[in-house]
Structures are given as C-alpha cells and as structure tokens.
Amino acid sequence: MTTHSASDWRERYAHKLTTPEEAVALVRDGDRVVIGMHYQTPLALCRALAARAGELRGVEIENSIATFISWWEDDAPNDFTVRSFFLQASDRPAFRKGLLEYVIAPPTREDASYWLDRKPDVFLTSVSPPDAEGWCSFGMSVWGAPEVAREAAHVIGEVNPRLIRTGGDNRIHVDQIELLVEAPKQWKFLRRPPNTHEEAEIAAVICSLVGAEIVQDGDTLQFGTGTVSAAMSSFIGHRQELGIHSELVFGGIPALVEGGVITGSRKTVHPGKVVGASFGPLTADEFAMVDGDPRYELYCMSHTNDIQVIAAHDNMCVVNNALLVDLTGQINGETIGPEIYSGTGGAFAFAVGALHAKNGRSVTVLPSTSVVHGERRSRIVAMLPQGSAVTVPRGYADIIVTEYGIARIKGGTLRRRIEELCGIAHPDFRSELRAEARRLYGV
Numbered sequence: 001m002t003t004h005s006a007s008d009w010r011e012r013y014a015h016k017l018t019t020p021e022e023a024v025a026l027v028r029d030g031d032r033v034v035i036g037m038h039y040q041t042p043l044a045l046c047r048a049l050a051a052r053a054g055e056l057r058g059v060e061i062e063n064s065i066a067t068f069i070s071w072w073e074d075d076a077p078n079d080f081t082v083r084s085f086f087l088q089a090s091d092r093p094a095f096r097k098g099l100l101e102y103v104i105a106p107p108t109r110e111d112a113s114y115w116l117d118r119k120p121d122v123f124l125t126s127v128s129p130p131d132a133e134g135w136c137s138f139g140m141s142v143w144g145a146p147e148v149a150r151e152a153a154h155v156i157g158e159v160n161p162r163l164i165r166t167g168g169d170n171r172i173h174v175d176q177i178e179l180l181v182e183a184p185k186q187w188k189f190l191r192r193p194p195n196t197h198e199e200a201e202i203a204a205v206i207c208s209l210v211g212a213e214i215v216q217d218g219d220t221l222q223f224g225t226g227t228v229s230a231a232m233s234s235f236i237g238h239r240q241e242l243g244i245h246s247e248l249v250f251g252g253i254p255a256l257v258e259g260g261v262i263t264g265s266r267k268t269v270h271p272g273k274v275v276g277a278s279f280g281p282l283t284a285d286e287f288a289m290v291d292g293d294p295r296y297e298l299y300c301m302s303h304t305n306d307i308q309v310i311a312a313h314d315n316m317c318v319v320n321n322a323l324l325v326d327l328t329g330q331i332n333g334e335t336i337g338p339e340i341y342s343g344t345g346g347a348f349a350f351a352v353g354a355l356h357a358k359n360g361r362s363v364t365v366l367p368s369t370s371v372v373h374g375e376r377r378s379r380i381v382a383m384l385p386q387g388s389a390v391t392v393p394r395g396y397a398d399i400i401v402t403e404y405g406i407a408r409i410k411g412g413t414l415r416r417r418i419e420e421l422c423g424i425a426h427p428d429f430r431s432e433l434r435a436e437a438r439r440l441y442g443v
Contacts, residue, residue, distance in 0.1 A: 009129040009130050009159070012130070013130065013174060013180055016174070016177065016178070016179055016180045017179075017180050017181070017182075018179050018180070018181060019048075019181060020044040020045050020047070020048035020158075020181045021048045021051075022179075023045060023048070023156045023179045023181050024045060024048045024049045024052060024124075024156070026122060026154050026156065026178070026179070027049060027052070027056065027059060027121075027122050028056075028121075029056055029057040029058055029059065030057070030058040030059065031059055031060070031121035031122055032059075032060045032062070032118065032119075032120050032121050032122075033049065033059060033060065033061050033062070033120070033121065033122045033123075033124060034062045034120040034122070034123045034124070034148050034152065035061060035062060035063045035064075035124050035125075036123075036124060036125030036126055036138070036141075036143075036145060037064050037141060037143040037144075037145075037278075038140070038141040038143065038278050039126070039139055039140040039141040039163070039278070039279070040125050040126045040138055040139065040141050040143070040145060041063075041068050041126065042124050042125055042126045042156075042157075042158030042181075042183070043068060043069060043158075043183070043184055043186075044158055044181055044182070044183060044184050045124045045156060045158050045181060046063075046068070046069045046124065047069055049061075049124070050069060050070070050071050050073075053071065053072070053073065053078040053079070053080055054078065056079060056080070057079045058079060058081075059079065059080050059081070060080075060081045060083070061080055061081065061082045061083065062083055062084075062120070063082055063083070063084055064083070064084045064085050064086060064103075064143075068090075070094075071099075072094070072099050075094075075097060075099065077098075077099060081101060082094075082099065082100050082101065083100070083101045083102070083103050084100060084101070084102060084103065084343075085102070085103040085104070085105040085343050085344075086342060086343030086344075086345055087100075087102065087340055087341065087342055087343060088342070092340075092341070095340060102340050102343075104344070105343070105344060107305075107307065107348070107349055108301050108302040108305045108306060108349070109302060109306050109308075119151045119152065119153075120148055120151060120152040120153070121152065121153050121154065122152060122153070122154045122155075122156065123145075123148045123149055123152035123154070123155045123156070124156050124158070125138065125145055125148075125149070125155070125156075125157060125158070126138070126139060126157070126158045126159075126160045126163060126183065127139070127157040127158070127159060127160070127163065127172060127177070128159070128160065128161070128163040128164075128165060129159050129161055130174040131165075134173050134174040134175065135171045135172070135173055135174070136157065136159075136171065136172050136173070136174055136177070137163055137164065137165040137166070137170055137171050138163070138170050138171070138172065138298070139160065139162075139163025139164055139165075139170075140163065140164060140278065140279045140282075140287065141277070141278035141279065141298070142168070142169060142170050142277050142278060142298040142299060142300055143277050143278055143300065143301055144300050144301055144302065145172070145300070146169045146170075146171075146172065146300055147300050147302065149172050149176055150176075154178050155172075155176055155177050155178055156177070156178060156179045156180075156181070157172075157174075157177040157179070157180050157181075158180075158181050158182070158183050159180055159181070159182055159183060160183035161183075162183075164287055164290060164291035164292070165291060165292055166290065166291075166292075166293070166296045166297060166298050167273070167294050167295075167296060167297040167298075168273075168275070168296075168297030168298045168299045169297075169298065169299045169300060169303075170297070170298040170299075195227055199227055199367070202228075202367045202403045203227055203228045203231045203367075204231075204235075205403040206228050206365050206366075206367070206401050206402065206403055207228065207231050207232050207234065207235040207365075208235055209401055209405070209406055210232065210235070210319060210363055210365065210401055211232070211235035211236045211238070211239070212235075213406060214317065214361060214363055214399060214401075214406070215236055215239055215242075215317055216239070216315065216317070217239050217240045217241055217242075218240070218241045218242070218243075218266040218315055219239070219242055219243070219315045219316070219317040220242070220243035220244065220245050220264075220266075220267050220268075220313045220314075220315055220316050220317070221236070221242060221243065221244055221245075221246065221317050221318070221319070222244075222245060222246040222247070222310075222316070222317075222318040222319065222320075222346070222350050222354075223246055223248070223250055223318075223319050223320075224247070224248070224318075224319065224320035224321055224345065224346060224347055224350070225248060225280065225321065225342075225345065226320070226321025226333075226365075227321065227367075228321055228365040228366065228367070229319045229320055229321045229365055230248075230250050230251075230280060232250075232319055233250055233251065233252030233253050233256060234252050236256070236261065237256060237259070237261055239261060240261065241263050241265050241266050242256070242261055242262045242263070242264075243262065243263070243264040243265075243266060243267040243271075243274075243313075244262060244264070244274040244275060244276065245267070245269065245270065245275045245276075245304065245309075245310070245313055245316070246275070246276045246304065246346075247276060247277050247278070247301060247304050247305055247345065247346040247350075248276060248277070248278055248279070248280040249274060249276035249278070249279045249280060249296070250279075250280040250281070250282075251280065251281060251282045251283065251286055253274065254282070254286045254289040254290055255286075255289075257274060257289075257293075257295060258289065262274065264295070266314075266315070267313065268312060268313055268314045269309065269312050269313050270297065272295065273295060273296070273297045274295055274296045274297070275297050275298075275299060275304060276296075276298055276299075276304060277298060277299060277300065277301045277303075277304045277305070278298065301346075304346075305346045305349045305350070306349070306353075307349050307352050307353040307356070308353075309353070310349060310350055310352075310353025310354060310356075310357065311352075311353045311354075311356035311357045311360070312357070313353075313357050313360075314357060314358040314359060315357070315358070315359045315360070316353065316354045316357035316359075316360040316361070317354065317360070317361045317363065318350040318351065318353075318354045318360075318361070318362050318363065319363045319365060320333065320346075320347045320350060320351065320362075320363070320364055320365070321333060321347075321364075321365055321366060322364045322365070322366045322379075322391070322400075323335070323336065323341065323366070323379065324366075324379050324380075324381050324384060324385075324388065325364065325366065325379070325380055325381070325397075325400055325421065326380075326381050326382065326383055326384045327380070327381070327382050327383075327417065327418045327421050327422070327433065327436075327437050327441070328394050328414060328417060328418075328441075329394035329397035329400075329409050329417050329421070330384055330390050330392075330393065330394045330397070331347075331351075331364050331390070331391050331392035331394075331397055331400075332384055332388045332389055332390060332391055333345075333347045333389075333391040333392070334347075334389045334391050335387070335388050335389040336385075336388075337385040337386065337387045337388055338386070338387025338388070339387075344389075344391055347391050347392060348391055348392055348396075350362070351364075351392045351396050351397075351398070352392075352396055354398075355396055355398060355410070361398060361399060362392075362396065362397075362398040362399065363398070363399045363400075363401060364392070364397065364398075364399070364400045364401070365400075365401045365402075366379050366400075366401075366402060367379060367402060367403060368380060368402040368403055368404055368424065368425055368426040368429075369426045369429075376426075376428075378425055378426055378428075378429035378432075378433065379402075380402070380421050380422070380424065380425040380426075380429070380433065381433075382433055382436035382437060382440055383436075383440060394417075397409055397410065398410040400420075400421060400424065401424070402424045402425070402426075404423070404424045404425065404426065404427070405423060405424045406424065407420035407421050407423065407424045408420065409421065414441060414443055415443045418434075418437045418441065418443060421433075422434055422437070
C-alpha cells in the first residue's frame with residue numbers, strides 16, 4: 001500500500017486548498033449553515049464566517065454544543081439566526097440576551113433525517129488530513145457529521161492533524177469535501193471544569209452506590225454528561241465483561257478497556273466494541289490510547305440514541321444526571337424553572353430504551369442539595385417549579401440515587417414513591433417534603 005507523509009496532503013489536494021475567508025464565500029443570503037459540533041468545531045472557518053455577519057442576510061447557523069467563538073460583535077444582534085439544542089456555560093449568556101435560539105430537539109431515529117423542513121446548504125467541519133486512500137476522520141466526535149455531509153450542498157473541511165481515527169461511521173472521503181483549509185495552531189482538548197471538594201465527595205458516594213449495588217457484570221453501560229454520571233468510570237473497575245453503548249465516552253474508560261474490565265464480550269449489539277457518538281473530555285494520553293484502536297467505534301446520534309437500538313442491548317444500564325426530581329418521579333435534567341440550563345441530550349432516549357431492554361435499568365443520579373445564592377436547597381422537591389421541563393416522565397423513572405441512598409420506584413404506588421424519595425433526600429428537608437406530600441397528594 002502506498003504511504004504518504006502527514007504533510008503532503010497539501011500537495012495532493014492543492015486544488016481544494018484555500019483560505020478560510022475564500023472558503024466561506026460560498027455562503028449566500030438565506031443559507032442554512034451547520035457547524036461541526038464539539039471537537040469538530042472549525043475555529044478558522046467560524047471566525048471567517050462571523051466576520052461576514054454585516055454583509056449576509058437571513059443566514060441560519062446550527063451551532064449545537066459549544067459556542068467556541070462569538071457570532072455577535074460586542075454582543076450586538078445581527079442578521080444571523082444562531083441555534084443550539086444544548087446549552088453549555090459559554091452559551092447561556094448569549095441565550096439570556098436573546099442572541100442564541102434554543103431548539104427542543106426531537107428524538108432521533110436511524111431511518112429519519114434530523115432536518116425536518118429543509119436540508120443544510122453548507123457544512124463547516126474539522127477533519128483529519130486525508131490518508132493514502134483519501135479518507136478523512138471526524139476525529140473525536142461524530143454526532144451527526146456523516147449525515148450532514150451526505151445531505152449538505154457544500155462541505156468545507158478544516159484540516160486538523162490532531163484529530164484521531166476510530167472505527168464505525170467516523171470518516172468522510174476527501175472527494176465529498178469541496179474545499180479544504182488549514183486549522184489554526186491554537187487548539188486544545190476540552191477540559192471538564194474541576195469539581196469543588198464537596199461535589200467530588202458527594203459524586204464519589206453516589207458513584208460507589210451505583211457501582212456496587214446496581215451495575216452488574218456483563219452490563220452494557222451508558223453514562224450521561226454531568227458532575228456525577230460522568231465520573232462513573234472510576235467506580236466500576238471491580239466488574240467484569242462490561243460493554244459501552246453511549247452518546248459520550250468519558251475519561252477513565254480507555255484504562256478500563258486496557259485493563260480488561262470493558263470487553264464488550266456480552267454485548268448483543270456491536271459485540272466487542274466501545275460505541276459512542278463522541279468522546280467526552282479525555283486527556284491527550286487517553287486520546288493517544290484510542291487513536292486507531294479498532295475496539296472504538298463512533299456513530300451518528302441517530303444510531304447511538306435510537307430508542308430501538310438502545311432497547312436491543314440486553315442488560316442495558318444507563319446513568320444520567322438530573323437537576324431536580326419531584327416526589328412522583330418526574331425528572332428534570334434541563335431547566336431551572338422555565339430557564340433553559342442545558343438540554344434533553346440523550347437522557348430521555350436512554351431512559352426509555354433501557355426500560356425496554358431485557359434486564360435494563362435506568363439510573364438517575366443527583367446530589368441531594370445544591371447551594372443557590374448562598375441558600376442550601378433540596379433537589380428532591382415536592383413539585384417541580386412552574387415552567388420546569390420534564391426530561392423523563394415519571395412512568396419511565398426507575399432508580400434514583402443521591403448520597404443518602406437508592407430509591408427504586410419503577411412500578412411503585414404514589415405512596416411508595418414518596419416514601420422512597422423522601423428517604424434519599426437530605427435529612428434537613430425530609431419533614432418538610434413529607435408535609436408537602438400530604439398537602440399536595442393526600443398521602
């Protein structure tokens with residue numbers, strides 16, 4: 001097989017190579033532009049497009065998950081309509097100012113396009129350099145990139161030599177890419193903000209309970225984003241023959257693969273493979289471990305988050321964070337009252353899929369309290385605040401875990417649910433919760 005140096009892609013594809021400014025000249029008034037998500041976000045292309053804000057009219061920008069650059073000079077509105085279906089800390093200020101629109105995303109399916117009204121005109125994404133056969137990788141994240149690339153009229157790739165290669169649907173042929181630009185040198189791995197000492201201690205207690213009492217040998221696992229659930233990989237090292245089918249593959253998992261804890265040998269879908277739509281924050285050493293390892297496969301969210309695909313996994317055990325849980329079992333993982341905090345993500349799909357799987361379990365984890373404006377408040381509440389989203393309906397609530405214990409509420413009466421959830425609330429709030437339960441629900 002013919003090999004090429006890492007740098008000579010520029011010579012082989014010189015006819016496609018251009019500047020970011022010339023590349024985004026393809027964008028016209030009224031276009032729908034999709035931006036690669038997470039690690040795929042092409043910084044040079046985004047900056048060049050943002051610089052055209054004063055001249056373009058009616059451009060729609062799908063910039064879901066992580067606004068790494070600002071689309072608005074001095075936070076002044078322009079004629080860009082920028083949308084996201086998941087808000088991170090960097091996105092919330094723009095959303096509160098009315099600059100960023102929030103999309104309530106529908107469930108994903110392999111047999112249906114995400115684009116319900118019209119397909120993308122331009123797709124801007126990071127890719128790895130082409131290999132000897134012309135294949136580029138989407139690197140550490142796939143999300144929906146292969147599908148967007150197949151549907152968009154124009155695909156522009158920002159070539160980043162730091163992007164890794166995995167198996168699955170994580171590639172695009174350079175022939176599908178109309179133009180190529182070089183990535184800027186300033187680029188870093190995503191880092192999860194460090195937890196406070198209290199948060200780390202509480203997360204350790206909750207994860208220990210889940211790892212010891214709920215996760216079983218041979219389970220296929222999904223961990224959602226959040227302070228507690230993303231820390232789970234440190235607490236399952238005593239288990240055997242685990243598998244991974246998740247939207248995000250978090251730090252700690254590569255070491256468990258190398259140590260023989262995660263083998264995927266009992267998986268009923270993609271046996272032997274660690275499957276996700278993206279990696280979460282990993283260290284550079286962890287990315288080096290997974291780069292080129294055929295045990296890792298990345299697929300579109302329409303596959304990883306398809307309820308039918310999730311349900312096809314025997315022994316599916318999913319662990320997701322919540323902001324609040326009420327005493328009837330309604331789970332809110334995305335809003336604080338009516339204010340959007342994050343997004344639905346995969347929480348609903350994995351909760352539903354797990355409970356339709358053979359021996360499936362859906363675990364919701366949350367600290368019993370949080371401090372808001374200096375006041376400690378219970379996160380187990382008698383009733384969700386007005387305007388709250390119900391991320392997972394109470395009919396699909398299964399196992400709830402705080403640092404005070406495990407509540408198993410699936411199929412339980414209203415009285416039993418209240419008793420179980422009061423039992424894992426912070427002790428300072430239990431009497432108040434029981435009194436409110438009698439007032440609201442008569443039990």
